[in-house]
Amino acid sequence: MHRPKPNKLHDELDALLDGRPVELTDELAPLVEAADVLRIELAGYQLDPGVADRHLQRILEGSGTVVQLPVRQPAGAWDVRRRVVAVALAAALVLAPATIASAAALPGQAMYPFKLAIEQVRIASVQWSPTREAGERTRVAGKRLDEVESLVRLRMFSQLPNALKALEQAVVAAQVAVAEAAEDGAPVATVASRLTQVRADGGRVVEEVRKAAASGSINLTGGTRDAVQAAVEDAQQDVLPPPGRETVPTAGTPTPTTPDNPPNPPVNPTPAPTPPSTAAPPPPTTTPPPPTTTPPPTPPPTTEPPTSAPPETAEGQPNGGEQTGAADGRDAVDEVPPTTVTAP
Amino acid sequence: MLGFGGEREAVSKVGLTAADLVAARLREPAALTRIYTAYAPALFRFFMASVSDRHLAEDLTGSTFVSAIEGLPKFRGPVEALGGWLFQIARHDLYDHRRKQSRSRIEPLDDNLTEAAASDGTVDPEELAIARLEGGRVLRALQELSPDQREVLLLRMAGGMTAPEVAAILGKTTNAVKALQHRGLASLARVLGLRSLRETQERPYPSPDPGRLTSQEEEEER
Numbered sequence: 001m002h003r004p005k006p007n008k009l010h011d012e013l014d015a016l017l018d019g020r021p022v023e024l025t026d027e028l029a030p031l032v033e034a035a036d037v038l039r040i041e042l043a044g045y046q047l048d049p050g051v052a053d054r055h056l057q058r059i060l061e062g063s064g065t066v067v068q069l070p071v072r073q074p075a076g077a078w079d080v081r082r083r084v085v086a087v088a089l090a091a092a093l094v095l096a097p098a099t100i101a102s103a104a105a106l107p108g109q110a111m112y113p114f115k116l117a118i119e120q121v122r123i124a125s126v127q128w129s130p131t132r133e134a135g136e137r138t139r140v141a142g143k144r145l146d147e148v149e150s151l152v153r154l155r156m157f158s159q160l161p162n163a164l165k166a167l168e169q170a171v172v173a174a175q176v177a178v179a180e181a182a183e184d185g186a187p188v189a190t191v192a193s194r195l196t197q198v199r200a201d202g203g204r205v206v207e208e209v210r211k212a213a214a215s216g217s218i219n220l221t222g223g224t225r226d227a228v229q230a231a232v233e234d235a236q237q238d239v240l241p242p243p244g245r246e247t248v249p250t251a252g253t254p255t256p257t258t259p260d261n262p263p264n265p266p267v268n269p270t271p272a273p274t275p276p277s278t279a280a281p282p283p284p285t286t287t288p289p290p291p292t293t294t295p296p297p298t299p300p301p302t303t304e305p306p307t308s309a310p311p312e313t314a315e316g317q318p319n320g321g322e323q324t325g326a327a328d329g330r331d332a333v334d335e336v337p338p339t340t341v342t343a344p
Numbered sequence: 345m346l347g348f349g350g351e352r353e354a355v356s357k358v359g360l361t362a363a364d365l366v367a368a369r370l371r372e373p374a375a376l377t378r379i380y381t382a383y384a385p386a387l388f389r390f391f392m393a394s395v396s397d398r399h400l401a402e403d404l405t406g407s408t409f410v411s412a413i414e415g416l417p418k419f420r421g422p423v424e425a426l427g428g429w430l431f432q433i434a435r436h437d438l439y440d441h442r443r444k445q446s447r448s449r450i451e452p453l454d455d456n457l458t459e460a461a462a463s464d465g466t467v468d469p470e471e472l473a474i475a476r477l478e479g480g481r482v483l484r485a486l487q488e489l490s491p492d493q494r495e496v497l498l499l500r501m502a503g504g505m506t507a508p509e510v511a512a513i514l515g516k517t518t519n520a521v522k523a524l525q526h527r528g529l530a531s532l533a534r535v536l537g538l539r540s541l542r543e544t545q546e547r548p549y550p551s552p553d554p555g556r557l558t559s560q561e562e563e564e565e566r
Binding site: 007009010011013014017018030031032033034035037038039041042043045046047048051052054055056058059060 | 373376377380384385388389392393398401402405406409410413482483486497498500501502506507519522523525526529530532533536538539
């Protein structure tokens with residue numbers, strides 16, 4: 001004899017119990033009857049009206065004492081202060097040692113991400129002021145440069161490609177921040193000179209890395225050498241030109257850039273280098289960076305806003321192409337304070 | 345309660361609206377009364393069938409509502425889900441009660457005697473005794489089921505929940521609830537001596553199961 005599947009029986013019984021139209025089979029009839037018996041039995045249990053009134057009274061008075069759900073009491077002012085102090089103390093206990101420990105971290109080390117996170121927090125905390133943000137980003141660029149130098153010194157060459165890219169990105173970010181601050185009319189002369197210094201040092205360091213990688217004086221594996229060379233090329237092409245190349249393409253070719261095109265990287269932010277160094281590249285390590293030590297031939301106006309530097313003043317200078325980059329805003333501020341630049 | 349003009353307002357099976365729920369969260373007396381009136385009978389039946397003690401069932405009903413009203417601001421579901429939420433609290437309260445009871449095991453007075461003493465002559469003792477006897481038969485039959493089957497049947501029959509709602513309360517699938525319901529009713533029918541026509545024709549005098557205390561035949565013989 002054909003018997004329906006159990007699931008179908010379950011569904012049919014459920015439908016019958018819900019009052020939905022289903023054929024009442026002989027098999028289900030006693031079950032439905034049992035359900036009816038149970039329903040009738042349960043329907044006989046009626047709550048006493050007096051008891052219901054007492055319940056309602058208790059509910060409406062809110063004086064229930066039988067079972068209380070855990071309800072958090074509103075915190076008083078003293079509690080709030082204690083919690084704030086506790087949180088601040090805990091944060092200080094955790095963050096201060098971590099910050100100190102991560103300050104000297106290098107790429108590839110465990111604390112390095114923490115260092116980056118702290119830098120991001122610091123940048124975010126000064127974004128209300130374009131000048132401060134530019135200063136902070138410049139400081140970060142300097143940190144990246146220090147890291148590259150440390151990696152070279154410690155012979156951690158496998159991290160060099162990443163460090164060079166990070167340096168390039170940090171310098172670009174700092175340039176953009178300085179340019180934006182200059183557009184806003186913020187006083188960024190000091191920051192711009194610091195950034196100029198960073199770029200000059202960066203160009204020198206990157207060039208040293210390039211030479212060392214090319215000559216084989218540092219022991220690099222094939223993949224690492226390629227990556228380092230690619231990173232060096234990128235950096236030198238866009239942001240950190242080598243000291244010898246930075247004056248060459250600029251002579252007599254002023255590019256009338258406007259302050260509205262900050263994405264263009266500056267052609268050459270460094271002030272006038274010493275004339276003999278234009279032809280030959282500087283020695284790798286012993287020669288101090290020439291651009292920052294020599295003042296420009298014509299002292300630029302230190303008080304002028306960066307964006308006001310007209311292109312025609314650049315044309316009259318020996319390295320006019322370099323000065324034309326000044327119209328970009330961020331490069332204009334690079335040349336502003338020659339007196340504030342300190343020779344290494 | 346139903347807003348048949350234009351948009352239809354969400355209404356629970358017991359006629360509560362979302363506005364009632366909002367007002368109850370704000371402890372508006374009228375809304376609290378409506379919620380109590382809508383669900384208290386079902387909760388009382390559930391507790392009564394679970395503990396077989398009227399006073400205890402009344403206390404548990406009251407305490408469940410107090411807990412629910414206190415926690416109502418935390419209830420984030422729609423008004424249709426309020427019943428299931430209330431029965432979840434009821435289950436927790438019932439488990440709490442059983443846990444406490446298991447720690448301090450005290451044999452209660454016989455329910456019949458207690459109720460007869462409390463009836464103070466307004467109810468005919470004979471009728472009360474017969475009613476208690478019959479009621480006891482069904483409740484005792486219910487005790488023959490597994491806890492899961494019993495709980496499913498009580499939520500379905502006493503609470504008026506649908507199978508999916510019971511599944512949500514118990515944390516089971518709807519199919520599992522339907523299967524438990526089927527097996528529970530089959531057991532209940534067997535214990536109560538309810539048989540299908542075919543079974544009756546095959547066995548006109550069903551032999552009572554000696555393991556079962558309350559079969560139909562035993563009651564009739566008694």
